Amino acid sequence: MKGFHLVRRTNVKLWQRILFYVIGILVSLVIGAILLSTLDIDPIKYYRQMMTIGLIENKYPEKAIEGLLKIFVPLLIVSLALSLSYRMKFWNVGGEGEFIVGAIIAAVIAFKCSSLPGPLVILLMSLAAFIASGLIGLAVAFLKVKFNTNETLVTLMINYIALYVITYIADTKKSWNFFLDKESARPKFAKFPDPAKMPGIKIGNVNLLYSVIIALALGVIIYFYLKSTKQGYEISVVGDSTDTARYAGMNVGRIVMRTVFLSAALVGMAGAFSASTAATISTSITNNVGWTGVIVAWLSKLSTPGIAVVSLLISVLQYGCQAASVSYGSVDHNFADLLQGVILFSVLVADFALNFRIVRRKEADNV
16 A cells, blocks of 8 residues: 655755755744734844844944843853753763752852952862852763663652742742842842952953853863863764663773763853852743753754854843844843744754755555
């Protein structure tokens, strides 16, 4: 009888891949334009303001650039971090929880070590967050290696645990809770002391935070770590086949635990940077970066340069929608999440069309 089945495409050229992805993005923008039109908003004007992140006719363009970078930095670091574990097919979806843990630990250092010099406080905040979140990742990796637990479920539970912890801190006005503002009648997170605030360099009117420089440098380091070191090679071998890695004499368990520790630790450090940049913590401090980082890592095919590009584009989308929502009150800034979801779905369809084709076939009827 006649039927259909999927056949994997071979020898897909780079220009074809780019073309399919561009078509997917254009389709998603058309869908977004239709939605905007239903709200009596000109899609061209909205998209122009979104893509230019509100720089046009802005009296304070430097604020737009700084706002964009505040979204870009944690997204870049988290996406890079998650890509390390994904290269081994270790599905760490605990970015939200690891980020929150890093932010909370950084806040502890900020409040308890404020008498130290500023650079030292920032360093201790980053290091403490790095170690705390890294240990969480190490524990998950140990369970995977020792008992073959499902890392997706375990890391997913970490997200909820961390969220409930920071929510409890936010709602509990007790004498021990140094995270809250003592002078506020209702529970409210206190601002960090000045030494715990992320410093920067003035370039014109733009205050370029050191976290931006560190994030970009981290991208370069990870690129060479994966391409030019023994540890990076081991990650790729384990990702391709654990049996091959064992046959080559590699200690797969040690490689997995080392890499997942580093992955979670970098996510925690991103949390410390965000807390220091905002000079406080909050229940929404992640800005869903743990989930968005998964999208960025996937869209970039775990390519380090690709992650940098996609992180920037997603940041422009998110901040651009916030900037556009100022001029278009009928459009909530959460339109960015909707558009991001449509883009992801469109790219998924494009990726499927790139890798597979549907063909008809005739099968012998054995009945």
